[in-house]
Amino acid sequence: MPDQSENKAEQLTYDAIVIGSGISGGWAAKELCEQGLKTLVLERGRDVQHIKDYPTATMDPWEFKHRGAMTKTFLDENPLISKAAGYGEDDHHFFVKDKDHPYIQEKPFDWIRGYQVGGKSLTWGRACQRWSKYEFENPARFGYGIEWPIGYDDVAPWYSHVEKFIGVCGNKDGIEAMPDGEFLPPFDMNAVQEHISKKIKENYPDRHLVHARWAHITKPEQIHIDQGRVKCMARNLCMRGCPFGGYFSSVSSTLPWAKKTGNLTVRPFSVVHSVIYDEKLGKASGVKVIDTNTKQEIIFKAKVIFMNASALNTNLILLNSISNRFPNGLGNDNGLLGKYIAFQNYRASVTADMDGYLDRYYFGRNPTELILANYRNLHKQETDYKGGFTTFMGAYRNQHRAETEQGEVGGAYKDSLTEPGSWSAYMYLQGETIPKESNHVRLSKDQKDQWGIPLLITSVEYDDNDERMIQDFLTQTADMFEKAGCKNIQKHENKQAPGLDIHEMGGVRMGKDPKTSLLNNWNQLHLCKNVFVTDGACMTTTGNQSPSILYMALTARAATYAVGEIKKGNL
Numbered sequence: 001m002p003d004q005s006e007n008k009a010e011q012l013t014y015d016a017i018v019i020g021s022g023i024s025g026g027w028a029a030k031e032l033c034e035q036g037l038k039t040l041v042l043e044r045g046r047d048v049q050h051i052k053d054y055p056t057a058t059m060d061p062w063e064f065k066h067r068g069a070m071t072k073t074f075l076d077e078n079p080l081i082s083k084a085a086g087y088g089e090d091d092h093h094f095f096v097k098d099k100d101h102p103y104i105q106e107k108p109f110d111w112i113r114g115y116q117v118g119g120k121s122l123t124w125g126r127a128c129q130r131w132s133k134y135e136f137e138n139p140a141r142f143g144y145g146i147e148w149p150i151g152y153d154d155v156a157p158w159y160s161h162v163e164k165f166i167g168v169c170g171n172k173d174g175i176e177a178m179p180d181g182e183f184l185p186p187f188d189m190n191a192v193q194e195h196i197s198k199k200i201k202e203n204y205p206d207r208h209l210v211h212a213r214w215a216h217i218t219k220p221e222q223i224h225i226d227q228g229r230v231k232c233m234a235r236n237l238c239m240r241g242c243p244f245g246g247y248f249s250s251v252s253s254t255l256p257w258a259k260k261t262g263n264l265t266v267r268p269f270s271v272v273h274s275v276i277y278d279e280k281l282g283k284a285s286g287v288k289v290i291d292t293n294t295k296q297e298i299i300f301k302a303k304v305i306f307m308n309a310s311a312l313n314t315n316l317i318l319l320n321s322i323s324n325r326f327p328n329g330l331g332n333d334n335g336l337l338g339k340y341i342a343f344q345n346y347r348a349s350v351t352a353d354m355d356g357y358l359d360r361y362y363f364g365r366n367p368t369e370l371i372l373a374n375y376r377n378l379h380k381q382e383t384d385y386k387g388g389f390t391t392f393m394g395a396y397r398n399q400h401r402a403e404t405e406q407g408e409v410g411g412a413y414k415d416s417l418t419e420p421g422s423w424s425a426y427m428y429l430q431g432e433t434i435p436k437e438s439n440h441v442r443l444s445k446d447q448k449d450q451w452g453i454p455l456l457i458t459s460v461e462y463d464d465n466d467e468r469m470i471q472d473f474l475t476q477t478a479d480m481f482e483k484a485g486c487k488n489i490q491k492h493e494n495k496q497a498p499g500l501d502i503h504e505m506g507g508v509r510m511g512k513d514p515k516t517s518l519l520n521n522w523n524q525l526h527l528c529k530n531v532f533v534t535d536g537a538c539m540t541t542t543g544n545q546s547p548s549i550l551y552m553a554l555t556a557r558a559a560t561y562a563v564g565e566i567k568k569g570n571l
Helices: 023-034 072-077 133-141 152-166 191-203 222-226 254-259 311-319 410-416 464-483 548-567
Strands: 013-019 039-042 264-267 270-278 283-291 297-307 339-342 348-354 370-372 389-399 420-431 440-448 454-459 487-493 505-507 528-533
Touching: 013 023, 013 283, 023 039, 023 254, 023 264, 023 297, 023 548, 039 297, 133 152, 152 548, 191 348, 191 370, 191 389, 191 420, 191 464, 254 264, 270 297, 270 311, 283 528, 297 311, 297 548, 311 339, 311 440, 311 454, 311 505, 339 440, 348 464, 389 464, 420 464, 464 487, 528 548
Parallel strands: 013 039, 013 297, 039 264, 297 528
Antiparallel strands: 270 283, 283 297, 339 505, 348 420, 348 487, 370 389, 389 420, 440 454
16 A cells, blocks of 8 residues: 655655544545545554455454464453454454553543554444434534534535445435435344334334444445445454455555545554644644654645544644644644543443244344434433433344253254254444533643653543433333343443443534634634544534444545635635
């Protein structure tokens, strides 16, 4: 991916710089390059190229030294990152080791990171619901957030733009809480999913358990073939990197597409220290980078800068971007940079067993789950907590364990292992949380990392609103399973720290008023118009839907606007 020559002086000036190469950074690169801008993408980690750098993609379980598990020594050295969902021997190379980028937890916060070209787009969950108008409007309407400067109608065409390119499977269900999009055919529901979906509809007319909206190609269209991507093979080994390009990542999709334009340079091993502000010009002139191999400091210049380093790293860089004009961080006259950090609530789940359906099975390892669209606090405030929640749902056959006279030995027992067992089902919470000024990140005054950059301090916690939402979710979900005829229904509350959801947002939030926000309706810093923030840091509130596809849509929208402003001479 890197387009650099050892025998040629490195180019230092570009039309655009993109900081970060993950989900939103890849989209910034694609849009800027397609529209003619010479674009530099800076990635602090190593290079990863599609297929070539997926070392475990086709390995069988018995080919791993520890059958997928990590050693006790490794776990003792990495107690934080090893908590990440799906983390194991097969994909640990796509995650940051704890010692590689320390931070300070003033309150428990699990910061999950992936430093390589592609970032966490290689390991993300891939759920792609559109936000509804309620998620944009209700925080201000019900008094738990400031007003968004945009609404659903502003983003809808950009959702379509993104969905068509990345490939999103799903079904048009006509649900107001989860708008329809440009979908490829969904994966089939299995028998128990169909049964539970039907029973929920019979007992709760306003609740809709439907096919997943997921970034998987189920029926390739020409745009996907042109990217070199093919149908998802239902292996459910996505976090190893997909050699088929069956799910969307910036490594398999947006970055190669941008490279074909001839306008892209990707520079790995490049830690961004800060954005440089030119007080004479009244705008940013470039970024200061530390090469992780040579430790050399380099200044890259550009007309426009896109911040896509992931939410907390974007906050860190902007807080560290100090000047005479902005002594507290770039654009931070109101003192709100780093504040109103929020996340999504994943602390609750319910499991159950289902009798019957022993003659029914399913094909492959479906990498998607069903989605029960939010049914709380849509049209009015109806609960004792603010916001709503999405519910993800799955059902599966257990491994059969036959009882034999010899116990777990012998031919009869071995034969039993080839037969599927009974059915089980689960649902888990993805809840909206309230952005609060007290939930914040800031820079340490006396501790620095290996690059001389201040360590980030996280001070983020749950509140009573989250607790009340959890209890309502557990009660309602258990009731739905009971009405569907499930048995052995069990409620679970995992008590995990914020951050483990990997959906941290905010700190550089959008808004209409520069006194209460950092970004305008085009994701520009109010006080530095040629710097755009389109990753999770820009979020005004969290919503209850998965946020990644909104980051992509906002990025494509902002990049197109930025190109227009450059052509007009405004940037």
